[in-house]
Amino acid sequence: MVYNTITEQDYKLVENPNEDFYGVQLTSGNFKDVLIIYGAVSVKELDDGTAKLSFNYNLKDPADHDYDTLVKDEVFNNYLGDVLQHIISDSLENKEARIGNKTSTTDTYTESPAD
Numbered sequence: 001m002v003y004n005t006i007t008e009q010d011y012k013l014v015e016n017p018n019e020d021f022y023g024v025q026l027t028s029g030n031f032k033d034v035l036i037i038y039g040a041v042s043v044k045e046l047d048d049g050t051a052k053l054s055f056n057y058n059l060k061d062p063a064d065h066d067y068d069t070l071v072k073d074e075v076f077n078n079y080l081g082d083v084l085q086h087i088i089s090d091s092l093e094n095k096e097a098r099i100g101n102k103t104s105t106t107d108t109y110t111e112s113p114a115d
Contacts (some may be wrong), residue, residue, distance in 0.1 A: 006086040008086075010028045011024050012027055016060075021037050021038075023036065024083065024087070026083070030075075031065070031076060031079060032063065033061070034063045034076075036057045038056070038084060039055065040055065041053070042054045053081055053084065055081065059071055
């Protein structure tokens with residue numbers, strides 16, 4: 001199931017002084033108040049021209065849900081993928097959103113195009 005209607009109203013980025021990474025708290029729908037931290041994210045282009053988004057996450061607070069049931073729930077996992085897709089798209093469009101480590105642990109360098 002694809003949640004094409006994900007907006008910034010469906011989640012919020014949260015800081016935790018005990019973690020080095022931002023969390024994502026779901027703020028609407030069936031999974032309201034669930035808190036997760038995304039881990040490794042990858043995108044693989046498939047032979048049919050589409051792409052597959054893969055990611056790890058750490059369920060920090062299952063809210064009113066059973067932890068084990070939630071992590072095995074295909075609908076929940078697909079929803080997290082849709083939220084992540086929105087976060088990435090929004091970040092690329094607005095260059096404001098940030099997920100991952102609070103402080104950079106690597107140097108970033110962008111090469112200028114050759115004249």
